[in-house]
Ligand code: UD1
C-alpha cells in the first residue's frame with residue numbers, strides 16, 4: 144500500500160489537486176488522505192464541494208488580513224500532528240503558494256518524501272510574483288519528485304542541477320477541465336444565469352488578485368477597464384472579485400455602479416470555466432487562467448510585468464501587457480478593433496497537457512514506491 148497525504152489550502156491548488164486525489168482514491172494499492180490548511184475559506188470549500196472531496200484534516204488557518212509569516216507559522220505548527228498521525232509514504236504539494244512551501248518544509252522536518260505537482264515554473268525574479276517565485280524555488284529544493292507540466296518547466300529544474308525525479312506530466316488543470324466544461328451548461332450564479340451570452344455584446348472576463356498588484360497596479364488595471372467600457376458600448380465586463388478585502392475595496396471603489404461592469408463574488412469552478420468558454424477575451428493576473436483560456440481559444444491579456452507560463456505566449460494566445468493603465472487600455476482596445484489580431488490570438492492551443500496528467504503522476508508514484516521497496 145502506498146500512503147499519500149495531499150496538502151493544499153487555496154482555490155487554485157484545490158482545483159488542480161482534487162482531480163488527482165480522486166484518481167488516487169480509485170487505485171487499489173494506494174491510499175490518500177487530504178489535509179487542507181484552510182489558507183482560503185469560502186474559495187476553498189467551493190472547490191471541495193464541486194469535486195466532492197472531503198478533507199480528513201482542516202487546519203483552518205485563514206485570518207481576515209493574514210501575513211505571510213502568519214500563514215507559514217500556523218501551517219508549520221498545525222501540520223505536525225497530522226504528519227505524526229498519518230505517517231504517509233509521501234506528501235504531495237502543489238505549485239507555489241505558502242501552503243505548498245510550508246507543507247513541504249514540515250514534511251522535510253519529518254524526513255517524509257515530497258512530491259511537487261506543477262513543478263519548475265519560474266520567472267527568475269525573486270519578488271515577482273511575490274511570494275510565489277520563492278515558494279516554488281524552495282519547494283523545488285525540498286521535493287524528491289518533480290511533476291513538471293511542460294518540457295520548459297523540466298529544463299528549468301535541470302538548469303538548477305536537480306538531476307533526478309523530474310517528470311513531464313502535463314498540468315492537472317486540463318484533467319479538471321474535462322469534467323467542468325459542458326455545452327449545455329446552466330450557470331448556478333444568479334447574475335450569470337440571467338445573462339444571454341448572445342447577440343452583439345462582447346463579454347470580457349476579468350480577474351485580478353496578486354499580492355504585488357495590490358494598491359496602485361490594481362487601481363491602474365481598474366481604470367483601464369473602466370475606460371474600455373465607457374468607450375465601447377458593446378463591451379460587458381464580468382469580474383468575479385477575489386475575497387481579499389484589499390482587492391475588493393479597490394475594485395469596488397473604481398468599478399462599482401456601471402451597468403456593463405458586472406462584479407460578482409467568486410464563482411465556483413464550473414461556472415468559471417463555462418463563463419470563460421462564453422467570453423470574448425480574458426484580462427487577468429491569475430496563473431490558472433493563463434492555462435485554461437488558451438485551451439478554450441480565448442485570447443488572454445496578462446496584467447503583470449512577467450509570466451512563468453511562456454508556452455502560451457510563444458504560441459500567440461497570451462500577451463503580457465504590464466500593469467500601467469495606458470498599456471492595458473491600448474492592448475484591450477486593439478483586440479476589440481483589430482479582427483485579424485483577435486483571430487490569430489484566438490486559435491485554441493493547449494501547451495499544458497492532454498488531460499492525463501493524473502494518470503502519469505500515479506504511475507510515477509507507484510514506480511517510486513516499488514524502487515524504494517526494492518532498495519530496502
Ligand atoms: C493566495 C496565494 C497565491 C494564489 C492565490 C490564489 C500565497 C501567499 N498566496 O493568495 O499564490 O495565487 O491564493 O487565489 O500563498 N480570503 C477570504 N476568503 C477566502 C480566501 C481569501 O476571505 O476564501 C481573504 C482573507 O482576508 C485573506 C485574503 O483573502 O487574508 C488573502 O488570502 P491569502 O491566501 O493570504 O492570499 P491570496 O492573495 O488569496
Ligand code: UDP
Nearest residue numbers: 155158383409410411412415429430431432
Ligand atoms: N476561479 C474560479 N472562480 C473565480 C475565479 C477563478 O473558480 O471566481 C478559478 C480559475 O478558473 C482557475 C483558478 O480559480 O482555475 C485560479 O485561481 P486564482 O486566480 O485565484 O489563482 P492563481 O491561479 O493565480 O494562483
